[in-house]
Amino acid sequence: MAENRSILVVxxxxxGSAVATTLDSMGQDVLAVDKDPLLVNRWSSSIPTVQADMTDVLAIEQLNAADFDTAVVAIGDSVEASVITAGNLLDAGISDIWAKSVSKEHARILQRIGARHIVNAETDAGNRIGHLVSGNYLDYIELEGEYNVVKIHTPTYLIGYTIGDAKVLERYGITVVGIKSPGHEFEYGSSNLVMHRNDELIIMGKQDQIDRFIKG
Structure with a gap:
């Protein structure tokens, strides 16, 4: 399981609010920033927020942005502000940058300056990206209703156990859809399938069940 990281959402x-609230609900150390005082006021009672213009290098320094492990640049109304902010955060030393793009040209510029993850806002929902940014998931699909499908590495406490011996469904309400081991074909989740270190598990369940399963 990945440890909690400090994440700056701009x-x-x-x-951006979907990413920030999702991360906050998962217990991640998140700080949301916007230059619009109305937006900051709207979200201040729900998540940690600060009003600042992150295109200003001084604001980057005052917020100690360099102390954050990850940053999400969720600015969509100005390509220039998005690119400048991403550049400032990279210059501050944050290498793990997730940036929202509004066009192919925007994405290309973000890639050229060094943004590691480019998010197409038209196809990637904010809450999905929030779960991926947290580091606990390799992939995350929100289904209609209460259930989600996620891809994770085998939790440490389950390494070497079969799905049946671990009583995954009985204890956690989780269905292991299948397992992909490095260098091997995908296998459906039969009860005698062993979960190894670095295996990718495709699991389905309610969010609270998934969280409990990951933590062990």
Whole structure:
């Protein structure tokens, strides 16, 4: 399981607020920043927020942005502000940058300056990206209703156990859909399938069940 990381989210529009609230609900150390005082005020009672213009290098320094492990640049109303902010955060020493793009040209510029993850806001929902940014998931699919499908590495406490011996369904309510081991074909989740270190598990369950399963 990945440890909690400090994550800076810049931009509190629909996408950024979805990322920030998802991360906060998962117990991640998140700080959301926007230059619009109305947006900051709207979200201040729900998540940690600060009003600042991150295109300003001085604001980057005042917020000690260099202390954050990851940053999400969720600015969508200005390509220039998005690119400048991403550049400032990279210059501050944050190498793990997730940036929202609004066009192919925007994405290309973000890639050229060194943003590690480019998010197409038209196809990637904010809450999905929030779960991926947290580091606990390799992939995350939100289904209709209460259930989600996620891809994770085998939790440490389950390494070497079969799905049946671990009583995954009985104890956690989780269904192991299948397992992909490095260098091997995908296998459906039969009860005698052993879960190895570095295996990728595809599991399905309610969010609270998934969280409990990951933590052990």
């Amino acid at each position: 931009g509190l529009g629909r996408f």
